[in-house]
Amino acid sequence: MAQNSRYHAESYVAHPVVTTADMRLLFHRASGETHLLADPLPDMLILLGEQPDTIQGLTTRLCARLGVAQDEEAHAVVGHRLDELEAAGLVWRD
Amino acid sequence: MRDALPLVRALTDPASVDHIMPDDWTALLSIARAERLIGSLAVRLKERDLPVSVMEALEAARVQAAFDHVQARWEVELTRRLLAPLGIRPILLKGSAFVVAGLAAGEGRMVGDLDILLPADQLNKAEAALLVGGYEWAKDDPYTQAYYRRWMHELPPLIHAERGTMIDVHHTILPLTARPTPDAPALVADAVDIAPGLATLSPADMIVHAACHLIADGDMAGGLRNLWDIDRLVRDFSRQANFWPMLAERSGVHQMREPVARTLRLTHQLYETPVDHAVAGHTRASDALFVRRLLSRDGWGRQTNRATRLAFYIRSHWMRMPPLMLARHLWIKARS
Amino acid sequence: MAERDETEQTEVASGADEAGNLHTSRRNLLRLTALGGAAIATVRPNAGLAQAAVSALKCQIPIPDSANAGKWVKNDGTLVKSGTANSYAPPSNPLKGEDVKNSLKYGTTYSGYSSQQTNAYNNYIKKLTVGKQGYTCYASVMTPR
Amino acid sequence: MYRLDLRVGPVGYRVGSAWRRPIDALRRLYAGYPAPDEGLATLTARIEPEKPWRRHLRPQVAIRGDFELPDAVPMTLDHGLLAIEMAMNLQIALGERRHLLLHAGAVERNGRVIILTGESGSGKSTLSALLGEHGWRLLSDEFVLIEPGTGLVRAFPRAISLKNAAIAELERVVADRDRFGPLLRATPKGDLRHLRPAPDAIARMDERAMPALVLFPTFGHASQAEGMGQAELFALLTQGSTNYAALGERGFETMARLATTVPGVRFAYPDSAGGMAIVEQFAAELGI
Numbered sequence: 135m136a137q138n139s140r141y142h143a144e145s146y147v148a149h150p151v152v153t154t155a156d157m158r159l160l161f162h163r164a165s166g167e168t169h170l171l172a173d174p175l176p177d178m179l180i181l182l183g184e185q186p187d188t189i190q191g192l193t194t195r196l197c198a199r200l201g202v203a204q205d206e207e208a209h210a211v212v213g214h215r216l217d218e219l220e221a222a223g224l225v226w227r228d
Numbered sequence: 229m230r231d232a233l234p235l236v237r238a239l240t241d242p243a244s245v246d247h248i249m250p251d252d253w254t255a256l257l258s259i260a261r262a263e264r265l266i267g268s269l270a271v272r273l274k275e276r277d278l279p280v281s282v283m284e285a286l287e288a289a290r291v292q293a294a295f296d297h298v299q300a301r302w303e304v305e306l307t308r309r310l311l312a313p314l315g316i317r318p319i320l321l322k323g324s325a326f327v328v329a330g331l332a333a334g335e336g337r338m339v340g341d342l343d344i345l346l347p348a349d350q351l352n353k354a355e356a357a358l359l360v361g362g363y364e365w366a367k368d369d370p371y372t373q374a375y376y377r378r379w380m381h382e383l384p385p386l387i388h389a390e391r392g393t394m395i396d397v398h399h400t401i402l403p404l405t406a407r408p409t410p411d412a413p414a415l416v417a418d419a420v421d422i423a424p425g426l427a428t429l430s431p432a433d434m435i436v437h438a439a440c441h442l443i444a445d446g447d448m449a450g451g452l453r454n455l456w457d458i459d460r461l462v463r464d465f466s467r468q469a470n471f472w473p474m475l476a477e478r479s480g481v482h483q484m485r486e487p488v489a490r491t492l493r494l495t496h497q498l499y500e501t502p503v504d505h506a507v508a509g510h511t512r513a514s515d516a517l518f519v520r521r522l523l524s525r526d527g528w529g530r531q532t533n534r535a536t537r538l539a540f541y542i543r544s545h546w547m548r549m550p551p552l553m554l555a556r557h558l559w560i561k562a563r564s
Numbered sequence: 565m566a567e568r569d570e571t572e573q574t575e576v577a578s579g580a581d582e583a584g585n586l587h588t589s590r591r592n593l594l595r596l597t598a599l600g601g602a603a604i605a606t607v608r609p610n611a612g613l614a615q616a617a618v619s620a621l622k623c624q625i626p627i628p629d630s631a632n633a634g635k636w637v638k639n640d641g642t643l644v645k646s647g648t649a650n651s652y653a654p655p656s657n658p659l660k661g662e663d664v665k666n667s668l669k670y671g672t673t674y675s676g677y678s679s680q681q682t683n684a685y686n687n688y689i690k691k692l693t694v695g696k697q698g699y700t701c702y703a704s705v706m707t708p709r
Numbered sequence: 710m711y712r713l714d715l716r717v718g719p720v721g722y723r724v725g726s727a728w729r730r731p732i733d734a735l736r737r738l739y740a741g742y743p744a745p746d747e748g749l750a751t752l753t754a755r756i757e758p759e760k761p762w763r764r765h766l767r768p769q770v771a772i773r774g775d776f777e778l779p780d781a782v783p784m785t786l787d788h789g790l791l792a793i794e795m796a797m798n799l800q801i802a803l804g805e806r807r808h809l810l811l812h813a814g815a816v817e818r819n820g821r822v823i824i825l826t827g828e829s830g831s832g833k834s835t836l837s838a839l840l841g842e843h844g845w846r847l848l849s850d851e852f853v854l855i856e857p858g859t860g861l862v863r864a865f866p867r868a869i870s871l872k873n874a875a876i877a878e879l880e881r882v883v884a885d886r887d888r889f890g891p892l893l894r895a896t897p898k899g900d901l902r903h904l905r906p907a908p909d910a911i912a913r914m915d916e917r918a919m920p921a922l923v924l925f926p927t928f929g930h931a932s933q934a935e936g937m938g939q940a941e942l943f944a945l946l947t948q949g950s951t952n953y954a955a956l957g958e959r960g961f962e963t964m965a966r967l968a969t970t971v972p973g974v975r976f977a978y979p980d981s982a983g984g985m986a987i988v989e990q991f992a993a994e995l996g997i
Contacts, residue, residue, distance in 0.1 A: 164298075171604055202591050208594035211593075222604050254753065279747055281746055281747065288805070291955065295956075528755060529753060529774075661897075696895070697899065
């Protein structure tokens with residue numbers, strides 16, 4: 135997870151999404167694949183869809199959105215979750 | 229239904245299906261599926277007034293074609309994401325090129341594996357990136373690996389471990405053992421950008437490659453589909469200025485004059501494609517053999533004319549490699 | 565379709581204490597402990613399923629056949645009372661046709677079993693005759709295509 | 710080629726065979742089924758000799774059709790009926806694109822459907838067949854078709870393939886001997902006998918109905934039935950579908966609607982009687 139590269143994502147509303155009690159079902163039109171997302175991934179996709187960002191920038195915006203303090207641990211978790219989203223093809227780096 | 233001619237007629241002249249008997253519809257659908265042209269037939273018959281069950285069968289083919297196109301575009305995008313950071317711009321070939329470039333030849337077309345062409349000096353870098361990116365060799369036994377690298381126009385096929393999709397990385401468009409030697413650097417030089425980090429061959433080279441793939445590199449299996457590609461491409465591109473002189477010139481550059489001429493005669497005869505007869509040349513007696521091979525399908529969708537097919541099978545191997553090597557190749561394959 | 569608001573956000577709590585434990589649950593989202601589970605699952609087309617719809621295409625060979633359930637297998641493939649000296653317990657599930665073909669053709673051992681057990685099982689399979697359970701599967705995977 | 714055209718649910722088949730006996734057996738088994746609409750079959754299944762010389766010399770039957778699996782294992786001619794039936798299954802399993810297809814059984818009563826999913830061997834076919842003889846209309850023992858636009862279930866009442874112990878079970882409850890196909894011994898699936906669904910299931914095959922419950926039955930001692938979350942139900946149903954991905958966004962909408970409006974329940978059952986009793990209990994709770 136390169137620290138300074140910027141991550142991109144399509145705008146979140148471009149995806150048909152169905153909310154269930156525990157997860158969100160997201161249909162990714164570009165790949166034709168369906169993903170089941172647990173929090174905080176939907177929030178991360180919403181933020182990146184609004185504006186590409188580095189891990190650091192995204193961590194700051196995500197902590198603000200969830201109303202939690204930002205720390206090194208949050209940064210590491212966001213980095214790891216970005217790897218998962220990248221492997222699924224939902225985010226990419228320029 | 230004796231052969232695949234009714235399918236050729238339905239594609240060429242959709243009105244020809246207006247008074248087909250129910251039983252002939254059943255045979256036509258089986259032949260179209262066997263020749264992998266059901267999607268193209270669905271596009272051509274979209275406006276016709278058809279029996280309900282035929283409409284539903286063609287609608288199913290449209291759903292499949294739409295899914296194929298999403299898969300094809302996504303494979304191209306994932307490959308672009310792997311190669312772009314290395315400054316490699318893949319030149320898309322065949323089905324993926326038609327679909328991503330939005331050509332008529334792509335409409336309703338089933339797209340199989342992803343084929344890309346790269347300059348020879350970028351092959352190793354691309355191969356390393358693909359292997360790191362989750363691809364594995366489809367066949368990694370030493371004979372196959374050595375054979376491809378030494379004699380073939382492409383790397384051994386790679387399959388993505390997770391997605392199960394296959395990619396063929398070419399450095400030219402004919403096996404090195406074949407007699408004609410297409411000008412690979414010229415193919416790369418004339419390639420056309422279609423999107424950031426993606427290209428296709430030039431219009432003329434695209435047709436030369438399609439003719440090469442149909443006539444000079446195979447046993448004509450799936451020939452009706454490849455010929456339909458050529459019909460669509462020629463009708464699309466021949467509207468451009470000096471298309472025919474450019475095609476004649478590129479056929480010469482790639483030592484493909486005869487296969488291109490043959491292909492133009494065949495598509496003119498079967499799909500009534502308007503062609504420049506100076507480039508297509510005079511009808512040959514042997515053209516009828518190619519037509520017979522192309523139409524070798526019965527009303528049940530089964531292949532027919534076993535002898536003709538065997539002749540083309542032997543011809544395809546003989547073209548790809550000199551006799552001595554052919555014997556050794558078949559001997560090793562028989563034992564493995 | 566279930567309702568879907570435009571800009572989804574992790575639900576904002578209304579009550580005070582509810583806000584308390586909701587805050588901790590959101591805090592936990594960004595704890596390293598959360599990384600124990602993947603937060604995404606992707607639906608992969610189930611390629612094998614078309615196969616399962618016509619499962620006979622991937623046939624299997626039970627050892628021993630149900631009539632001799634419980635018997636063990638000697639080196640030469642004959643069946644004996646369970647526990648007999650130098651004989652082996654049968655495999656816990658039927659062997660897959662593909663695995664049998666590879667074992668007989670290339671000498672691969674069945675995963676989870678020793679080469680002696682594999683040898684005993686293969687000798688049993690080679691003795692199968694028409695009408696015995698597993699014969700058709702054995703015959704079909706061995707016919708050259 | 711010997712030929713028979715027939716319709717099973719929404720599928721109009723043309724069935725071909727290089728040999729007469731399998732087609733005659735198929736004609737007897739599918740007695741009472743309609744011909745394709747307008748006499749126009751749009752899907753072809755066929756069985757042929759693996760190699761031309763294998764027609765009469767120790768015949769090897771290859772399973773072919775508009776859609777084929779490359780490594781299909783050839784069969785012997787005495788299992789010709791099974792080979793033909795599998796060729797027909799393959800056409801819908803690989804070719805269906807109009808309906809979302811679930812590899813599951815389904816029964817209907819009062820316009821509401823109970824779907825019984827699970828891997829082959831979990832007893833879903835046998836349980837569906839038994840329910841079809843005890844007050845339920847059998848929609849299918851193997852393929853459940855969901856209409857994308859409406860979410861309704863369409864019947865695909867193919868001949869039920871009973872294996873090993875299930876043969877005797879159904880022989881005990883089905884009085885009409887004509888509904889059974891021949892007993893096929895030592896097939897790749899073991900001993901096998903086909904059973905034609907009840908006349909009512911064939912007569913009403915075009916009557917669609919609304920799904921009310923998805924069950925995941927497994928053999929085992931009767932334990933406490935266990936409901937499941939919508940996301941888990943969605944994931945399990947996509948794994949149990951042969952064409953979910955191929956339908957693209959319409960497949961997603963259809964499956965999401967099913968998984969978020971119909972409850973999913975796991976339960977274990979010791980024997981058929983126990984299994985049927987549990988299904989009746991669920992039906993009662995849902996007012997079916």
